[in-house]
Amino acid sequence: MEALFGKTLNELTALALELGLPKFTGKQMAEWLYQKDIRSIDEMTNLSKKNRELLSSKYEFGLVDSTKVQESIDGTKKYLFPTVKGKFVETAMIPDDERKTVCVSSQVGCKMGCLFCMTGKQGFQGQLTAGEIVNQIRNIPEWHEVTNIVYMGMGEPFDNLEEVLKSLEILTSEWGFAMSPRRITVSTIGIVPGMVTFLNQSEAHLAVSMHTPFDDERQRLMPVQVAYPLAEVIREIKSWDFGRQRRVSFEYIVFKGLNDSPRHVQELCKILNGIKCRINLIRFHPIPGTPLEGTDENTLQRFKELLNDKGILTTIRASRGQDIYAACGLLSTKEMLG
Amino acid sequence: MPKAEEYKNKPIELSEVTITQNQEISPEVHLISWKRTHDFVPGQVVKITLDPAVPPRIYSVCSGNDDQEISVLFNVKEDGILTPRLSAVIPGMKILVTKPYGSFKDGKKPAWWIATGTGIAPFYSMFRSGISENKTLIHGVRHLNQFYFEDELEWAMGARYIRCCSQEQSCNTFPGRVTKYLEELNELPTNINYYLCGKALMVVEVRDLLISRGIPYENILAEIYF
Numbered sequence: 001m002e003a004l005f006g007k008t009l010n011e012l013t014a015l016a017l018e019l020g021l022p023k024f025t026g027k028q029m030a031e032w033l034y035q036k037d038i039r040s041i042d043e044m045t046n047l048s049k050k051n052r053e054l055l056s057s058k059y060e061f062g063l064v065d066s067t068k069v070q071e072s073i074d075g076t077k078k079y080l081f082p083t084v085k086g087k088f089v090e091t092a093m094i095p096d097d098e099r100k101t102v103c104v105s106s107q108v109g110c111k112m113g114c115l116f117c118m119t120g121k122q123g124f125q126g127q128l129t130a131g132e133i134v135n136q137i138r139n140i141p142e143w144h145e146v147t148n149i150v151y152m153g154m155g156e157p158f159d160n161l162e163e164v165l166k167s168l169e170i171l172t173s174e175w176g177f178a179m180s181p182r183r184i185t186v187s188t189i190g191i192v193p194g195m196v197t198f199l200n201q202s203e204a205h206l207a208v209s210m211h212t213p214f215d216d217e218r219q220r221l222m223p224v225q226v227a228y229p230l231a232e233v234i235r236e237i238k239s240w241d242f243g244r245q246r247r248v249s250f251e252y253i254v255f256k257g258l259n260d261s262p263r264h265v266q267e268l269c270k271i272l273n274g275i276k277c278r279i280n281l282i283r284f285h286p287i288p289g290t291p292l293e294g295t296d297e298n299t300l301q302r303f304k305e306l307l308n309d310k311g312i313l314t315t316i317r318a319s320r321g322q323d324i325y326a327a328c329g330l331l332s333t334k335e336m337l338g
Numbered sequence: 339m340p341k342a343e344e345y346k347n348k349p350i351e352l353s354e355v356t357i358t359q360n361q362e363i364s365p366e367v368h369l370i371s372w373k374r375t376h377d378f379v380p381g382q383v384v385k386i387t388l389d390p391a392v393p394p395r396i397y398s399v400c401s402g403n404d405d406q407e408i409s410v411l412f413n414v415k416e417d418g419i420l421t422p423r424l425s426a427v428i429p430g431m432k433i434l435v436t437k438p439y440g441s442f443k444d445g446k447k448p449a450w451w452i453a454t455g456t457g458i459a460p461f462y463s464m465f466r467s468g469i470s471e472n473k474t475l476i477h478g479v480r481h482l483n484q485f486y487f488e489d490e491l492e493w494a495m496g497a498r499y500i501r502c503c504s505q506e507q508s509c510n511t512f513p514g515r516v517t518k519y520l521e522e523l524n525e526l527p528t529n530i531n532y533y534l535c536g537k538a539l540m541v542v543e544v545r546d547l548l549i550s551r552g553i554p555y556e557n558i559l560a561e562i563y564f
Binding site for chain 2: 110111112113115120121123124159193197215216219220223224225226227229289291292
């Protein structure tokens with residue numbers, strides 16, 4: 001049966017009219033779906049019993065429960081949600097003082113094949129619907145406390161652009177979760193057409209997985225470099241007016257002896273010149289069979305200082321949930337393999 | 339800097355070209371060609387669309403850099419936006435393409451080219467451009483009729499052209515997937531380059547296998563169809 005959860009206001013209104021219900025039923029349904037603590041159509045009590053029965057004969061509410069939760073000693077939780085063909089997606093909830101960030105997946109598996117990524121080893125299994133994306137926020141116990149959302153879980157968001165944009169609409173609309181887009185960051189490896197559409201149609205922040213400023217190195221880490229070279233990604237970003245509120249950041253996993261040298265700092269300064277941005281340095285959590293190693297703590301700190309000294313705001317992302325298969329894709333791959 | 343409204347109208351660098359050929363070289367697999375308007379390096383890609391409102395898709399060039407035409411090879415995806423329409427183009431029709439670009443390039447160093455399905459396109463381009471002398475091509479498909487350009491490759495590359503077929507058998511093919519073929523080799527040369535092209539899972543599996551067999555990851559270059 002088709003789910004109501006994940007539909008936009010326009011879609012809900014259209015289906016209400018199709019069923020012969022008043023137009024305002026669409027708005028009523030949206031509020032029940034995205035703003036209240038109910039789990040069934042029968043609990044939508046401002047709809048008549050007859051109309052609820054009519055809706056229930058065609059649709060289901062559509063929340064999907066997680067099948068597994070792991071909690072780290074640092075409070076990070078990882079939820080596993082079932083999707084198609086016995087596969088799973090991961091969602092992380094990362095508490096940090098007053099802030100509670102949820103890291104959502106946008107695809108089942110991934111097509112991008114980055115050398116350092118566990119999710120890529122599953123191959124691509126399918127797209128998540130907007131409902132399945134938003135379900136990862138709505139259907140965790142902390143959903144009322146969520147302050148920030150990052151699309152940095154499994155999959156490449158801009159390879160599932162339509163559903164990702166729809167999920168953003170649900171999250172940021174008054175009739176939906178009514179979250180500020182400034183509390184949402186969508187991360188991409190640089191699918192340029194999707195990135196441009198996202199910049200046009202959403203106001204959420206953008207994060208770009210860079211990992212090295214050099215083409216030949218990036219090509220070996222990230223096959224996408226062949227189709228969408230970093231230079232093209234940077235050129236598009238440079239041509240965009242981000243205004244005062246919107247942020248662009250670059251994600252940079254620091255690998256030992258690969259991308260952690262002063263030469264990399266120099267090149268980063270060169271290619272990012274003119275972009276008001278931040279670099280997030282990320283510690284590498286090794287995955288099985290990887291030829292890559294994370295850089296040591298001293299080099300990481302030095303790298304950060306060099307970038308900050310050059311005027312590029314650079315931070316080191318705190319590693320969280322390391323005791324619960326923190327690297328994205330590890331838990332779901334383990335579950336998939338039984 | 340452009341504001342959002344101006345940016346929406348930013349033109350994509352597409353030029354109109356005229357189709358000269360559309361061959362269905364295997365069931366649901368087409369090779370379309372147009373007169374070459376730009377030079378390219380074998381291994382490069384072009385973006386193609388039929389309609390400026392539809393975002394272009396990326397295809398590897400599948401012709402030699404001395405050929406008069408540029409060709410691309412593609413599978414028709416039933417639910418695809420572009421390929422069903424592209425498969426129906428006839429000579430004389432116009433399509434929109436970008437200049438060739440990309441960095442999936444081979445040099446003089448010995449290399450193994452490993453492809454599945456239409457992932458053979460960049461390697462066929464390299465072969466047609468005369469850079470196959472010290473290369474070995476391993477092509478994996480499901481059915482025997484998917485060994486595109488087989489006669490030409492067999493004649494020119496001989497034993498350096500290895501065919502793996504996972505669902506049918508014949509006397510000159512390895513029975514199984516390319517990963518199985520590689521697994522069964524006693525030794526893999528470690529001082530050559532490996533070029534991989536195909537779907538994500540094949541590329542990731544082959545790359546992992548090569549790395550586990552001692553190939554430095556720096557020697558592996560991949561292009562993924564997505």
